[in-house]
Amino acid sequence: MKTERITLTGVGGLFLVAAVATLLPSLAPNVVDWGQLFNYLLWGTTLLFTGTALVWVVLTYVVGRGYEAPDPVHGGDDIQVRVLTVDAAAVVQRTVDSLPDELDDVHVVAEADIDVAGAAVHVVPEEFDCDAVRKGRAIEWARRALDCEREYVLYLDEDSVVDSFEGLPDADIVQLREQPRRTGSVWTYLADVYRMGVQVEQRAFARLSIPLFAWGGGIAVRSDLEDAVTWDRETIVEDTAFVWTAAQRFDIDFELATATCRNEAPPSLTEIAQQRRRWAAGNVEASTALPLGYQLLTRVRNYAWALSPVVTLVVVPLSLLGVGVGAGGLFATVSLLLGALTLFWYLRGVRYYGRDKLVWAAAVPLAPLVTVVHSMGTVAGILAPPTEFRVTEKVG
Numbered sequence: 001m002k003t004e005r006i007t008l009t010g011v012g013g014l015f016l017v018a019a020v021a022t023l024l025p026s027l028a029p030n031v032v033d034w035g036q037l038f039n040y041l042l043w044g045t046t047l048l049f050t051g052t053a054l055v056w057v058v059l060t061y062v063v064g065r066g067y068e069a070p071d072p073v074h075g076g077d078d079i080q081v082r083v084l085t086v087d088a089a090a091v092v093q094r095t096v097d098s099l100p101d102e103l104d105d106v107h108v109v110a111e112a113d114i115d116v117a118g119a120a121v122h123v124v125p126e127e128f129d130c131d132a133v134r135k136g137r138a139i140e141w142a143r144r145a146l147d148c149e150r151e152y153v154l155y156l157d158e159d160s161v162v163d164s165f166e167g168l169p170d171a172d173i174v175q176l177r178e179q180p181r182r183t184g185s186v187w188t189y190l191a192d193v194y195r196m197g198v199q200v201e202q203r204a205f206a207r208l209s210i211p212l213f214a215w216g217g218g219i220a221v222r223s224d225l226e227d228a229v230t231w232d233r234e235t236i237v238e239d240t241a242f243v244w245t246a247a248q249r250f251d252i253d254f255e256l257a258t259a260t261c262r263n264e265a266p267p268s269l270t271e272i273a274q275q276r277r278r279w280a281a282g283n284v285e286a287s288t289a290l291p292l293g294y295q296l297l298t299r300v301r302n303y304a305w306a307l308s309p310v311v312t313l314v315v316v317p318l319s320l321l322g323v324g325v326g327a328g329g330l331f332a333t334v335s336l337l338l339g340a341l342t343l344f345w346y347l348r349g350v351r352y353y354g355r356d357k358l359v360w361a362a363a364v365p366l367a368p369l370v371t372v373v374h375s376m377g378t379v380a381g382i383l384a385p386p387t388e389f390r391v392t393e394k395v396g
Contacts, residue, residue, distance in 0.1 A: 045307050046335055052304035053341055055297070056201055059212075064204030069256045072167025076102030078151040079168065079220065082142055083119065084135055085158035087112035091394045092119075098161040105150065109142045122146065132231050135216075135391075136238035140231040148223045155239075157217040159394050160261040171255035172225050173243060175202065175211075176218030179260050179353065183395040184267030190346075190363055191272060191374040192265040197349030202256060210294055211254050212301075213283065214243040218261035225250065236386065237282030244290060267395050269373065275392045276377020280306070281385030306379045308342075309372045343367050 081103050085092050092108055096118045099106060106119040113123050124141045132140045139155065152168060161181075168174045178199070180192035205211035216239030225246060235241040246252050266272035280302055287298040346367040350360050363370075 043331065046331070046338065048300070049304050049308055049338055050334060052301055053338060055301075056198070059201045059204040063207050064201065067203040067206060067256075069258045070169035070171070072258065073170040074151055074168040076100070076104060076167075079103060079154050080105045080146075080148045080150045080152070080223075081107065081119075081154045081156060082139075082146070083108045083156045083158060083160075084138055085110050085114075086391055087114055088158050088394055089114040089116060092116050092158045095156060095158060095161055098163070100162070100165050103154075103165070107142070107146060109138050109146075111138065130232050131234050132238065133234055134236070136231050136233070136235060136241075139238060143226055143231060151222060152220045153223050153226055154220040155216060155218075156261065157263060159264040160217045161263070162218075163260045163262045165259040168220050168257055168259075169255045171206075171253035172222050172250075173214070173246065173252060173254045174220040174257050175205075175214060175254070176220070176257045177260040178215055178217060179262050180265040181262045183264045185265075185269060185272075187269060187370070187373045188267065188272040189265045190360070190366065190370045193349040193353065193357075193360060194346045194367070194370050194374050195349065196352045197345040197347065200348060200352065206253075206255050210247040210290065211243055212294075212298070214239045216240075217263045218257075218259070220257070225252070235282060235286050236278055237286055240283060241286040241289075244286060248289075248291075264392075264394055266392055271392050272373060273377040273380055274386075276374070277381035277384075278377075278386055280378040280381030282381075284382065285385070302378060302382065305375050306382055308375050309368075339368075342371055346370060 081099065083092055083095055083106070085108060087110060092110075092114070093116050096106060096108070096116055099118075108114070108116050108119045108121045110121060110123055114121060122142065122145070124138045128137070128141050130137060130140050143153075152174070154168075156162070160176075163179065179196070180189070182189040201212075219239055221242075229242060229246045229249065231238055231242055233241055233245070243254070247254070266275050283298060284302055287295045290298065343364055346364055347361060350357060353360070
C-alpha cells in the first residue's frame with residue numbers, strides 16, 4: 001500500500017504543478033521543461049487507462065462472450081440465509097420481508113440484540129476472538145456457532161432486498177447480481193449506475209482461475225467449502241479475500257446467479273467516498289496474497305480508476321482545445337475514444353437496469369462528473385487507507 005500511496009501522491013503533485021506551469025508559465029521556475037513533463041504525464045496516464053480499458057474489453061467481450069448464468073438447480077431446501085448487520089432492525093426487516101417463502105431458514109447475525117420478524121436473531125458475543133475483524137469476525141462467528149445442514153449458506157447485507165430469486169446454480173460459489181437503488185443523492189446513484197456498466201465484466205469471472213472480485217451483498221457458498229476455507233483472516237474486504245483464498249486452495253466453480261439484490265446506493269457523497277475508499281484499500285491489501293500476475297492486474301486497475309477522472313476532466317478537454325499534446329492527432333484520437341468509452345460504461349449501466357430506467361440515459365452528458373464521484377474514494381483509499389471496516393450509512 002505504501003508504494004501505491006507514494007506513487008499516486010508523486011504523480012498527482014507533478015501533474016498539478018506541470019499543468020499550472022504549462023498554462024501559466026510566468027508562475028513556474030525555469031528548472032525543467034514543464035510543457036514536456038506535462039505531456040509525458042498526460043501520455044502516461046492515458047496509456048495506463050487505455051491498458052485497463054483494453055483488459056476490460058477483453059474480459060467482457062472475449063473471455064466472457066456468450067456467458068449465460070446457469071439454470072437454477074438448488075432451491076430453498078438447500079439454502080440457509082444469513083443477513084449481516086450491526087443493529088439496523090428496520091433495514092434488515094425489509095430485506096427479510098423480501099425473501100421468497102421457499103427460503104425458510106433465515107438467520108440475522110447482529111452486533112446488538114434487535115427484533116426481526118421471520119428470522120432467528122443471533123448476537124455476536126463481545127468475547128469472541130479471531131483474526132477476522134468487524135463484518136468478517138461476525139461471519140466467522142456464525143460459521144462456527146450456527147448449525148447448517150444445508151448445501152449452501154447465502155450471505156446478504158442488511159440492505160440487500162431480493163428482487164428476484166429462482167434458486168442457485170450448482171457451483172461452489174454463486175454471486176448474486178446487484179442493482180443499487182436510489183436512496184438520497186442523485187450523484188451517488190448515477191455513480192452506481194456507472195459502476196453497473198463497468199461491472200458487466202463479472203460474466204468473465206466464471207472462466208478465470210481466480211475471480212477479480214466478489215460482492216458480499218449477495219453471495220452463496222457451499223457450506224463444506226466455507227468450513228475448509230473459513231473467514232478467519234484480517235481484511236476489510238472479507239468477501240473478495242474469501243473467494244481469492246478459496247480459488248488458490250481449491251479448484252472451485254464460480255458462477256453468476258439469475259437472482260438480483262437491490263441494495264441501497266450510498267445516500268451522500270461522503271458515504272460513497274468512504275465506501276469506495278474501503279473497497280480500494282482492502283483490495284490492494286488483500287491482493288498481496290495473489291499470484292504476481294493477478295496482483296499486478298489488481299494494482300494497475302486501482303491506479304487506473306484513481307486516475308480515470310484525469311482522462312475525462314483533463315485529457316479530453318485539452319484534446320478538444322488543442323493545448324499541449326492535445327494538438328497531436330494520435331493523442332486526441334486515443335483520449336476521445338477513452339472519453340467515449342466512459343460514456344459507454346454509463347449507458348451500459350442504464351441498459352443493465354432495464355427499460356423502466358432508460359430516462360437516466362438523459363444524464364449521459366454528466367458522465368465525466370459521475371466518474372469523479374465514482375473514483376474519488378479510490379484515491380482516498382490509496383492515499384489514506386482506513387484502519388477498520390466502516391458500515392455505509394443506510395436509509396431504510
